[in-house]
Amino acid sequence: MANDRNSFVFRLLLTLFVILVINFFLPRMMPGDPFSTTSADEVGEEIIVMTEEQRLYYMNYYGLDRPLHEQFLVYMKNLMTGDLGRSIYYKMPVSDVIILHLPWTMLIVLGSTVISTIFGVFLGTLSAKNRKKGSDRIMMTGMIAFAEIPSFLLGLILLLFFSAYLRLFPLAGAITSFADYSGPAEHTWDILYHAFLPIVTLSLSQLTGVYLLTRNTLITVTTKDYIRTARAKGLGEKTVWTRHALRNALLPVVTRAGFMIGIMMGGVVLVESVFSYPGIGMILRCAVVGRDYPLIQGILLVIAVSILICNLLVDKIYSKLDPRVAI
Amino acid sequence: MSLLKVNNLKCHYQTDISTVKAVDGISFEIEEGEILGIVGESGSGKTTVALGIMGLLPENTAITGDIFYREQVISSLPESKMDRFRWKDIAIVFQNGLEVLNPVMKVGVQVTEPMRKHLDISPDKARSKCADLFRTVNLDPKWMDSYPHQLSGGMRQRVLLAMALSCDPKVLILDEVTSALDAFTRKEIRDLLVELQKKNGYTMLMISHDITFVSSVASRVFVMYSGRVVETGPVKDILVSPRHPYTRGLVHSTPDIFVYKDLWGIPGDFPAGDEFKGCPFSPRCTQKIEKCKEAPPDLIPIAGGRNIACHRGGVAGLLEAKNLSYRYRLPDRKYLKAVDNVDLEVGEGEVLAIVGQTGSGKSTLAHILANVMRPESGEVMFMDENVSKCNYGNRLNGVQIVFQDPFSSTSNRFTVLDAIKEPLDINKIGSKEDRLQMVKNALELVHLPGTGNFLSKYCGELSGGQRQRVALARAMVMQPKLLIADEITSALDVSTSANVLRLLKGLQNRRGFAMIYISHDLSMTLKIADRIAVMNHGKIVETGNSHDVMLSPSDEYTKRLVDSRIPV
Numbered sequence: 001m002a003n004d005r006n007s008f009v010f011r012l013l014l015t016l017f018v019i020l021v022i023n024f025f026l027p028r029m030m031p032g033d034p035f036s037t038t039s040a041d042e043v044g045e046e047i048i049v050m051t052e053e054q055r056l057y058y059m060n061y062y063g064l065d066r067p068l069h070e071q072f073l074v075y076m077k078n079l080m081t082g083d084l085g086r087s088i089y090y091k092m093p094v095s096d097v098i099i100l101h102l103p104w105t106m107l108i109v110l111g112s113t114v115i116s117t118i119f120g121v122f123l124g125t126l127s128a129k130n131r132k133k134g135s136d137r138i139m140m141t142g143m144i145a146f147a148e149i150p151s152f153l154l155g156l157i158l159l160l161f162f163s164a165y166l167r168l169f170p171l172a173g174a175i176t177s178f179a180d181y182s183g184p185a186e187h188t189w190d191i192l193y194h195a196f197l198p199i200v201t202l203s204l205s206q207l208t209g210v211y212l213l214t215r216n217t218l219i220t221v222t223t224k225d226y227i228r229t230a231r232a233k234g235l236g237e238k239t240v241w242t243r244h245a246l247r248n249a250l251l252p253v254v255t256r257a258g259f260m261i262g263i264m265m266g267g268v269v270l271v272e273s274v275f276s277y278p279g280i281g282m283i284l285r286c287a288v289v290g291r292d293y294p295l296i297q298g299i300l301l302v303i304a305v306s307i308l309i310c311n312l313l314v315d316k317i318y319s320k321l322d323p324r325v326a327i
Numbered sequence: 328m329s330l331l332k333v334n335n336l337k338c339h340y341q342t343d344i345s346t347v348k349a350v351d352g353i354s355f356e357i358e359e360g361e362i363l364g365i366v367g368e369s370g371s372g373k374t375t376v377a378l379g380i381m382g383l384l385p386e387n388t389a390i391t392g393d394i395f396y397r398e399q400v401i402s403s404l405p406e407s408k409m410d411r412f413r414w415k416d417i418a419i420v421f422q423n424g425l426e427v428l429n430p431v432m433k434v435g436v437q438v439t440e441p442m443r444k445h446l447d448i449s450p451d452k453a454r455s456k457c458a459d460l461f462r463t464v465n466l467d468p469k470w471m472d473s474y475p476h477q478l479s480g481g482m483r484q485r486v487l488l489a490m491a492l493s494c495d496p497k498v499l500i501l502d503e504v505t506s507a508l509d510a511f512t513r514k515e516i517r518d519l520l521v522e523l524q525k526k527n528g529y530t531m532l533m534i535s536h537d538i539t540f541v542s543s544v545a546s547r548v549f550v551m552y553s554g555r556v557v558e559t560g561p562v563k564d565i566l567v568s569p570r571h572p573y574t575r576g577l578v579h580s581t582p583d584i585f586v587y588k589d590l591w592g593i594p595g596d597f598p599a600g601d602e603f604k605g606c607p608f609s610p611r612c613t614q615k616i617e618k619c620k621e622a623p624p625d626l627i628p629i630a631g632g633r634n635i636a637c638h639r640g641g642v643a644g645l646l647e648a649k650n651l652s653y654r655y656r657l658p659d660r661k662y663l664k665a666v667d668n669v670d671l672e673v674g675e676g677e678v679l680a681i682v683g684q685t686g687s688g689k690s691t692l693a694h695i696l697a698n699v700m701r702p703e704s705g706e707v708m709f710m711d712e713n714v715s716k717c718n719y720g721n722r723l724n725g726v727q728i729v730f731q732d733p734f735s736s737t738s739n740r741f742t743v744l745d746a747i748k749e750p751l752d753i754n755k756i757g758s759k760e761d762r763l764q765m766v767k768n769a770l771e772l773v774h775l776p777g778t779g780n781f782l783s784k785y786c787g788e789l790s791g792g793q794r795q796r797v798a799l800a801r802a803m804v805m806q807p808k809l810l811i812a813d814e815i816t817s818a819l820d821v822s823t824s825a826n827v828l829r830l831l832k833g834l835q836n837r838r839g840f841a842m843i844y845i846s847h848d849l850s851m852t853l854k855i856a857d858r859i860a861v862m863n864h865g866k867i868v869e870t871g872n873s874h875d876v877m878l879s880p881s882d883e884y885t886k887r888l889v890d891s892r893i894p895v
Contacts, residue, residue: 226429229421232381233441233490234413237406244429251431323474324430 012308019304020079024072027288027296034088034291035059062088064293075297084301085294089286094298098280102302104174105272105279108195109264112202117257119203120210125246127211128218140215147208152270155201159274162197169197172276198275202268206260213256217249224248251322258314262307329356329395330530331380331417331498336392336402338375338384338554349375351554351623352392357498362524362531364545364562366538366577368593372554373534374422377502380532381419382409396498415445418496422503423484428475434483435471438490445494460489464519481512488519500532505540513540520544538581542566550574553607556626558641560633567872570633570641572676573608579857594837606638613676613839614643645841646673646696646726646809650705653691653865665691666702667865673809673841678832680844680852680873682888683862689845690731692862693813696843697728709809721754727802731814733794737801739787743770746786747801769804772834773797792823799831810835811843816851828855849888853877861885 035055059065063074078085084094123139130136163169170176174194181187221227222245230244272281280299287295319325338350350372357363365373378384380394382404394402401412421427428437438460439453448456458468464485475483484504491499501520505513521544523529535541541548542562550558550571558571569575576593593611606612609619618638626636635641648671654662665688673679681689694700696707698714707714709726719725730736737746747769751762767777773796775781786794795815802810812831816824832855835842846852852859852873859876861869861884869882880886 225421225424225427228378228383229427230429231383232413232419232421233444234410234415235440235444236410239444244432247431248429322431324476 015308016305020076020301021072023297023300023304024075025068026300027291027293028068030288030291032291033059033064034062034293062086084298087287087292087295087298089290089292089295094294097283097295098298098302101278101280101283104195104277105265105268105281107191108198108202108271108277108279109261109268111195111199112206112264113257113261115199116203116206116210116260117253120207121214121246121250121253123207124211124214125218125241127215128222129241131219136215140212143208143211146204149205151201151205151267152274154204155198155271155274158197158201170194174278194277198271198277201271201274202264205267206264209260210253210256214249214253217252218245221245221249251318254321255314255318258310258317262310265303265306330359330397331357331532332393332395333376333380334393334395336376336379336394337390338372338379339389340385341387341389346389348554349388350379353549353551353554353556354392355549355556355559357530357532359497359530360528361547362533362545364533364535364541364548365551366535366541366548367551368536368577370553371551373536373551374502375554376551377419377500377532377534380500381413381417382406411445414441414491414496415494416496417498417500418491418494419500419502420484420487420491420504423480423487423507425476427487428483430475432474433472434475434478434486438471438486438493441490442493457489457493460492461485463492463523464489465515481508481515484508484512484516488516492523495527497530498532499529500534502534503536504533506535506537517543538566538577550577555607555623555636556634557608557636558634559626560631564631564633570629570635571608571637572612572614572642575642575676575857576611594839606636613841614639642674642677644672645675645677645710646843647671647708648696648705649708651692651695651702651707652704653688653695653700653702655691664688664865666695669705669862669865669867671696671860671867673843675808676839676841678835678842678844678855678857680846680856680859681862681867682846682849682852682859684847684888687862688865689847689862690813691865693728693811693843693845697726697811699728721750723756723806724808725805726809726811727805727807728811728813729795729798729802729815732818733791733798734818736798737786737794739785741786742783743775743786743789743797744782746797747804750801750805765804766800769800772803772838773800773830775800790823791819792827795819795823795827796830799827799834803834807840809841809843811845813845814847817847824851831855849877850892861888 033055035058056065063071066074075085082095084098086092087094087097090097123143127136127139159171163171170193175190176194179190181190226248227240227244230240235243268279269281269284271277272279273285276282280302284296284299286292287299333356334354335352336350336354337348337352340347340349353372353376355363365376367373375384379390379402382401384390390402392402393400396412396416401409404412428434435454435457438457439450442448442453442456443450446453454471457471461468461471466482466485466489470478470482470486475486478486484507488504504520505516508516517540520531524531524544531544533541533545538548542565545562547559548562548565549556550565550573552573558565558569558574565574566578569578573593580593604622605620606615606623609615612619616638624636624638626634628634629641648669651666651669651671652664653666654664657663667688669692671679671692681692683689691700695702696714698707698718698720701715709719712719714726720727741749744763744766747766748762751757751765756762757765766782770777770781775793775796786797789797795818799815815831816827819827828851831842834840835855844852844856856873858870859873860867861876861880861882863884869876869880869885876885877889880889
């Protein structure tokens with residue numbers, strides 16, 4: 001047991017180290033550096049073209065002119081003390097930038113995980129119950145076709161239709177700027193109002209996965225002997241489905257939900273960009289464009305760590321749900 | 328009024344490509360308090376009957392026929408109405424499997440679940456009743472809070488039993504309850520069932536492939552084969568004298584009944600395809616006739632409360648000897664009665680062993696039966712015709728004999744080919760090419776090479792074991808329906824004789840001919856014989872199935888013979 005635990009911690013640290021190495025070197029392999037940016041992302045943004053002297057000065061200031069391995073060691077050393085470095089673009093500590101934007105991402109990622117799981121399970125159960133009937137076939141074909149639409153395209157369509165055309169939802173942002181809320185209820189409402197379309201987009205992109213998993217697991221589970229046993233006991237169809245079939249079929253769905261959070265943390269970049277939603281996805285895009293090395297590193301680290309945490313949680317939760325896995 | 332009645336039940340599984348007739352028209356009634364057994368090998372449709380009664384067959388099953396419970400038709404009830412009968416009136420103990428209990432629910436909860444549904448009692452009361460049930464099935468109530476995977480196979484089977492008893496059902500269906508259990512647990516479960524039945528008078532339908540288990544509990548038994556009932560009757564009668572060839576095969580391949588015999592299953596498999604019209608057992612049957620291919624036989628009553636479904640009325644007699652006597656004239660002009668008023672019967676596909684010490688008249692009897700010698704009185708009938716008149720030794724599918732000593736029964740100066748071909752030549756069977764092919768086939772049967780090199784060897788060049796196999800091939804080339812093997816291993820060493828004996832029994836099992844195996848070696852005969860006739864001074868002093876003769880000999884001489892085995 002102690003041995004298991006040690007090797008587990010060791011593997012975790014090794015994974016983390018590999019991620020850190022990639023995080024560090026990947027941004028630096030991109031052409032250019034933070035001070036040679038000449039394009040402005042948004043119309044009206046000031047274009048500053050630095051002279052060579054200025055560039056060298058800043059390179060020296062941020063320590064980017066030193067050999068790579070030295071930079072890496074400094075990065076690692078600072079990381080140990082919890083210092084993620086300073087963002088070149090935002091001119092403030094990377095950790096502050098992330099803390100400012102991470103909650104928004106968490107909101108839409110967690111929200112869409114919950115929503116897509118609930119709807120996916122519901123539709124999957126419906127489909128499994130009507131297996132081999134027309135409704136199941138239509139639903140399945142529709143869902144699979146739907147899953148082929150990329151999430152950013154889906155977001156774009158939703159944005160154009162609901163926000164630009166129908167004007168039902170805001171075009172950008174997470175809250176109304178300069179709003180003066182009369183109470184927490186209104187505040188919450190405003191947040192949900194802005195988060196609605198991003199959450200719907202992310203949920204829809206994950207829905208088919210949950211739906212298919214639920215449907216197929218349920219179909220497998222209903223052929224199991226214990227379902228026959230439950231039927232034999234005369235418990236009634238409803239009890240058989242909910243207490244016996246669904247309870248077992250949900251095990252892989254829970255696992256999937258956990259992994260889904262991790263996957264969405266990465267996928268959220270595009271969706272946030274489409275909705276100009278100020279989560280870490282959007283600032284990651286800015287950081288990449290501006291070659292803001294410390295910020296890129298910081299965000300990638302946060303994403304990687306959250307994926308690791310999700311996997312850990314899935315393991316823990318699964319062993320609670322399935323007594324066969326419990327140690 | 329019977330408690331449960333099944334009338335012409337047919338369950339056909341329909342897939343996209345074919346229809347599997349899992350149950351093809353079976354009917355039975357169970358009286359209140361009765362234990363009825365259904366036996367048959369896997370795939371015979373036993374479990375389908377159980378599921379059919381419970382209304383648990385998959386949707387792609389075409390079900391016809393009626394099932395009555397207390398005179399009420401329950402076979403066509405909608406699910407919700409059927410749920411009222413399930414568990415409360417008819418409960419089933421499933422075969423213990425890893426997934427027969429819900430893996431994520433505590434076993435106690437699974438046992439209380441039906442009580443809460445059907446008996447309308449409080450959770451606490453259900454739980455205390457569950458603890459009682461656990462004690463009834465000899466399981467510590469502390470296990471109520473464990474999950475199925477934490478229990479052993481035997482414990483899970485007890486949980487399944489407790490679960491079935493939870494709502495005090497009137498009819499208990501037991502589906503292969505002991506097949507996955509070890510011998511101890513199997514016995515414990517058996518005793519538990521007997522005790523429960525005595526105390527509470529459950530009506531039981533016991534389904535198993537384990538004929539010994541079923542017969543130790545049930546009073547009547549149904550033998551199923553390929554979805555049909557082939558034989559029914561009181562348990563004891565079926566065990567002692569099975570009448571259907573399938574039942575006989577089943578009984579004979581049960582190690583608990585034939586303790587000493589080697590294991591030989593019934594060769595062959597179920598007929599494939601649903602277009603098969605004849606008797607389903609006919610592809611494996613040793614006594615099939617033309618009619619068996621055309622239509623399945625009906626279940627017809629015979630004496631003793633038994634029913635049998637066979638176009639030939641059950642295992643047919645093959646050879647019958649009546650009042651056989653033979654005397655040798657001794658030099659002092661006295662007569663020695665070598666065979667003294669012997670009556671004998673051999674059924675189709677049966678292995679009868681005749682044992683006795685040297686000089687008891689076994690070989691003389693064998694020679695008379697094979698029509699090598701004529702009896703002084705009495706007659707031998709083979710397939711209802713007199714052996715000596717019809718000369719069954721001279722034709723295919725007749726009677727053949729293999730003698731004791733291969734060195735004198737095969738000539739040194741004959742090549743292997745000539746020795747084996749001889750009966751074909753003499754009796755002018757087949758063309759020259761046919762004969763060569765038949766010889767090669769026969770050699771293949773006895774595991775000898777059929778190459779030119781070996782065929783042109785002289786018998787004198789062969790070893791004892793090879794020569795005895797050549798002698799066997801000579802008998803096999805005539806494709807006998809009855810083979811008489813007269814002390815065929817006595818001239819061979821232990822290992823060679825074991826090989827020859829296994830070969831012979833293997834051939835018999837596969838080809839399905841009947842055999843009279845004559846030997847002085849009781850241990851050997853027990854390994855292969857279905858029935859044993861003990862011979863002493865020209866008389867048959869005892870006949871019976873080999874197990875009974877060995878374990879409980881009734882005749883003084885047999886007892887001596889059994890005791891004469893040298894203990895190691």
